[in-house]
Amino acid sequence: MELVKPGININFVGRLxxxxxFSVVLTIICLISIAWRGLNYxxxxxxxxxxxxxxxxxxxxxxxxxxxIQIGIDDSVIQPFGTDEVIIRTAKSSSEIxxxxxxxxxxxNAAYGKDAFQVQRVEVVGPxxxxxxxxxxxxxxxxxxxGMLIYIAIRFEFRHAVGGIVGVIHDxxxxxxxFSIFAIEFTLTIVAALLTIIGYSIHDTIVVFDRVRENVRKxxxxxxxxxxxxxxxxxxxxTILTSFTVAIVVAxxxxxxxxxxxxxxxxxxxxxxxxxxxxxxxAAPVVLAWERYSPSTLRRRK
Amino acid sequence: xxxxxxxxxxxxxxVCLLGLFxxxxxxxxxxxxxxxKYLPMEKIHLGLDLQGGTHLVxxxxxxxxxxxxxxxxxxxxxxxxxxxxxxFIYLEGAKKTGVISFxxxxxxxxxxxxxxxxxxxxxLETVSSETRGGREVVALKIKNKRAEDIKKMVIEQSLExxxxxxxxxxxxxxxxxxxxxxxxxxxxxxxxxxxxxxxLIGKTALLEFKLVDEENSIDNALKGNVPQGDEIAYExxxxxxSGRRTNIPILLKSRALLIGGDLESAQVKIxxxxxEPYVAIKFNAQGAKVFDRITGENVKKRLAIILDGSxxxxxxxxxxxxxxxxxxxxxxxxxEAKDLAIVLRAGALPAPVNILEERTVGPxxxxxxxxxxxxxxxxxxxxxxxxxxVYYRLSGIVANIALIMNISIILGALAAFKAxxxxxxxxxxxxxxxxxxxxxxxxxxxxxxxxRAGKTPRASIETGYAKAFMxxxxxxxxxxxxxxxxxxxxTGPVKGFAVTLSIGIISSLFTAVFVTRIIFDYFIWYRxxxxxxx
Numbered sequence: 001m002e003l004v005k006p007g008i009n010i011n012f013v014g015r016l017x018x019x020x021x022f023s024v025v026l027t028i029i030c031l032i033s034i035a036w037r038g039l040n041y042x043x044x045x046x047x048x049x050x051x052x053x054x055x056x057x058x059x060x061x062x063x064x065x066x067x068x069i070q071i072g073i074d075d076s077v078i079q080p081f082g083t084d085e086v087i088i089r090t091a092k093s094s095s096e097i098x099x100x101x102x103x104x105x106x107x108x109n110a111a112y113g114k115d116a117f118q119v120q121r122v123e124v125v126g127p128x129x130x131x132x133x134x135x136x137x138x139x140x141x142x143x144x145x146x147g148m149l150i151y152i153a154i155r156f157e158f159r160h161a162v163g164g165i166v167g168v169i170h171d172x173x174x175x176x177x178x179f180s181i182f183a184i185e186f187t188l189t190i191v192a193a194l195l196t197i198i199g200y201s202i203h204d205t206i207v208v209f210d211r212v213r214e215n216v217r218k219x220x221x222x223x224x225x226x227x228x229x230x231x232x233x234x235x236x237x238x239t240i241l242t243s244f245t246v247a248i249v250v251a252x253x254x255x256x257x258x259x260x261x262x263x264x265x266x267x268x269x270x271x272x273x274x275x276x277x278x279x280x281x282x283a284a285p286v287v288l289a290w291e292r293y294s295p296s297t298l299r300r301r302k
Numbered sequence: 303x304x305x306x307x308x309x310x311x312x313x314x315x316x317v318c319l320l321g322l323f324x325x326x327x328x329x330x331x332x333x334x335x336x337x338x339k340y341l342p343m344e345k346i347h348l349g350l351d352l353q354g355g356t357h358l359v360x361x362x363x364x365x366x367x368x369x370x371x372x373x374x375x376x377x378x379x380x381x382x383x384x385x386x387x388x389x390f391i392y393l394e395g396a397k398k399t400g401v402i403s404f405x406x407x408x409x410x411x412x413x414x415x416x417x418x419x420x421x422x423x424x425x426l427e428t429v430s431s432e433t434r435g436g437r438e439v440v441a442l443k444i445k446n447k448r449a450e451d452i453k454k455m456v457i458e459q460s461l462e463x464x465x466x467x468x469x470x471x472x473x474x475x476x477x478x479x480x481x482x483x484x485x486x487x488x489x490x491x492x493x494x495x496x497x498x499x500x501x502l503i504g505k506t507a508l509l510e511f512k513l514v515d516e517e518n519s520i521d522n523a524l525k526g527n528v529p530q531g532d533e534i535a536y537e538x539x540x541x542x543x544s545g546r547r548t549n550i551p552i553l554l555k556s557r558a559l560l561i562g563g564d565l566e567s568a569q570v571k572i573x574x575x576x577x578e579p580y581v582a583i584k585f586n587a588q589g590a591k592v593f594d595r596i597t598g599e600n601v602k603k604r605l606a607i608i609l610d611g612s613x614x615x616x617x618x619x620x621x622x623x624x625x626x627x628x629x630x631x632x633x634x635x636x637x638e639a640k641d642l643a644i645v646l647r648a649g650a651l652p653a654p655v656n657i658l659e660e661r662t663v664g665p666x667x668x669x670x671x672x673x674x675x676x677x678x679x680x681x682x683x684x685x686x687x688x689x690x691x692v693y694y695r696l697s698g699i700v701a702n703i704a705l706i707m708n709i710s711i712i713l714g715a716l717a718a719f720k721a722x723x724x725x726x727x728x729x730x731x732x733x734x735x736x737x738x739x740x741x742x743x744x745x746x747x748x749x750x751x752x753x754r755a756g757k758t759p760r761a762s763i764e765t766g767y768a769k770a771f772m773x774x775x776x777x778x779x780x781x782x783x784x785x786x787x788x789x790x791x792x793t794g795p796v797k798g799f800a801v802t803l804s805i806g807i808i809s810s811l812f813t814a815v816f817v818t819r820i821i822f823d824y825f826i827w828y829r830x831x832x833x834x835x836x
Contacts, residue, residue: 120663121667147787189799192726196799199784202784203740203781242743246737249732249735250733258675260671261675264729
């Protein structure tokens with residue numbers, strides 16, 4: 001079976017400017033949302049308490065909120081989770097109210113009876129840890145960029161490394177932006193997803209660049225845009241196939257993986273789509289633009 | 303050339319069998335005895351998010367410990383100065399900042415003072431020394447290096463004490479590890495009563511004995527006129543009839559007569575009269591001697607037993623107690639009494655601890671996550687497998703063989719390296735299923751290209767592999783870089799994800815390139831096939 005016919009020659013390079021415009025607009029929208037609306041930080045970063053409760057009968061969120069106000073929690077956010085569970089979140093942590101999670105359990109006990117619910121998960125993160133984790137997350141993302149920048153610069157050229165990293169920054173910005181726009185909770189596991197997306201996006205970019213490197217050496221007479229376009233077309237079949245298989249498994253995680261992993265899978269899904277897109281439409285134009293100002297030395301080598 | 307295949311095939315088989323051997327104990331509990339004796343028994347270790355349990359991060363207040371050490375040292379210095387007949391005034395106010403200040407009447411006393419410090423207290427250094435209106439004021443503090451040592455020791459002692467407490471509490475396979483400079487990470491798998499464990503671990507458990515000040519009135523003290531050398535403490539009392547707890551203030555003399563580091567044992571006993579639990583403590587020889595002296599000196603006075611600043615009871619000393627035995631009564635439940643005995647036996651923490659982070663997952667949620675994760679992995683595997691066969695026909699089957707080997711190697715490696723499988727880790731395996739076929743896709747696409755160019759099957763396969771290998775290698779190294787940073791950054795579940803991803807990347811490089819090549823070579827060389835089904 002063949003999804004992409006051999007010898008296909010779609011003019012990608014000629015249409016790059018539309019892609020760049022699209023990406024710039026999308027990135028700006030994302031950045032505005034991140035700056036304006038900010039992110040819905042989970043307790044990993046914001047600090048606070050989270051209690052996941054499974055109720056055996058239907059209980060309204062307002063009801064629970066009223067119960068919690070009695071023990072001094074006036075900022076609780078109650079959201080449904082999965083089918084018959086709710087997540088109770090408050091910015092307060094145990095350092096403010098001693099044994100907070102136990103108090104929440106006690107008050108639910110008093111209001112609904114012991115057998116009416118089951119506490120599935122409790123997370124309490126103090127403000128100090130939240131700050132640490134935020135710092136660590138940012139460092140991890142930035143250092144992974146630097147690590148890859150160095151590796152690609154050694155294996156290819158510095159311009160390819162820059163192209164790849166710009167693509168990755170684009171992907172990360174969009175995923176984070178979408179989390180901001182839809183106010184999806186931003187947690188520790190989402191950062192793990194981001195790092196995976198970074199790895200995946202670069203992975204895709206390398207496949208394309210690798211072919212460019214090979215083709216440039218093979219025919220030194222053709223100009224880079226032509227070679228680039230050929231290379232993208234030659235790897236197109238693989239790009240589509242791999243993104244497809246990865247998208248399938250991530251979609252399965254998204255649908256069947258359960259509520260705990262739902263957002264994580266969502267981030268991966270968005271990341272896979274944009275990671276594939278960016279390796280063709282973002283990384284390539286950066287290298288091409290660079291080429292216009294200073295032609296590569298690679299081409300003169302045979 | 304055939305020989306080459308045999309060696310490679312043997313290698314692949316060994317690695318695969320090794321993976322299976324390590325994996326088997328995780329799959330079934332009843333293995334033959336021979337297996338139990340000679341073959342690996344490690345199961346895949348499940349993270350707390352899958353098996354349920356509590357993860358705690360504690361911070362040890364080392365500054366407070368240093369403050370305490372400074373205060374103890376200042377008392378010693380005062381005593382030594384008195385013994386050496388040096389005249390001085392101790393300046394109380396500076397104590398909090400970790401500095402000990404003295405005022406000396408003249409330069410002769412200052413000389414004597416400096417000699418005493420130099421001879422006896424090498425850990426102290428002078429911060430400032432000045433003359434104020436003819437009087438010398440000297441400020442001392444603990445040397446930085448010594449302060450660092452004290453902090454380090456405090457962390458070590460805290461770890462030791464917490465280990466003891468957790469062990470005595472009876473939790474299987476707890477993990478207690480120091481993190482950064484002043485933090486302790488505690489993992490308690492399968493624990494049910496988290497609140498109780500937190501109380502047990504987080505309690506400083508500083509036991510002190512102080513006299514009750516019966517000459518001054520507590521009411522007056524509560525109005526703000528606390529007599530010098532006294533302090534107000536509270537006794538938490540349970541009214542049996544109403545079930546209410548009340549706090550009763552008591553005026554104490556601040557000086558602790560005895561601090562409970564000198565215990566030999568602490569046990570829960572049941573009182574004969576009310577059937578209530580209490581904790582019987584026994585001092586060691588040294589403690590018993592001190593206890594004997596203070597009870598002898600203070601007969602008919604009230605002695606308060608204080609734990610972490612709150613009074614448990616304040617009985618009247620009826621007579622001198624020389625056996626070194628005492629009781630801590632209070633309104634305990636049985637569990638409270640048991641836990642109190644544990645913390646007293648394990649000893650006090652050298653500094654207060656704060657709980658910075660707590661994550662508890664109930665066992666049913668964990669099981670739910672496992673089920674859903676495995677279900678997703680199987681479904682994803684089947685879909686990808688079917689897709690590969692449809693797209694690449696027989697070569698797709700080769701890729702699927704590699705995929706199955708890959709998964710068993712990943713799981714086997716997790717068990718062998720005693721790595722932890724977490725929920726994001728399962729997600730990582732699912733992701734690897736999707737990504738590991740990429741190597742085969744790259745190779746197969748290349749082979750197709752070469753075939754299209756009119757090369758023979760044998761040449762196509764050789765060039766296909768050769769050309770795809772560099773790409774595959776570069777992409778995998780990059781993926782590894784990403785997952786290494788993930789590992790460095792992550793805690794708990796995220797770390798598990800990084801581990802499975804890293805193992806998966808390496809193992810898929812092996813199965814998707816090395817193993818599939820063996821199968822192709824076998825057909826090309828041995829069966830001499832005329833065409834490739836790709």
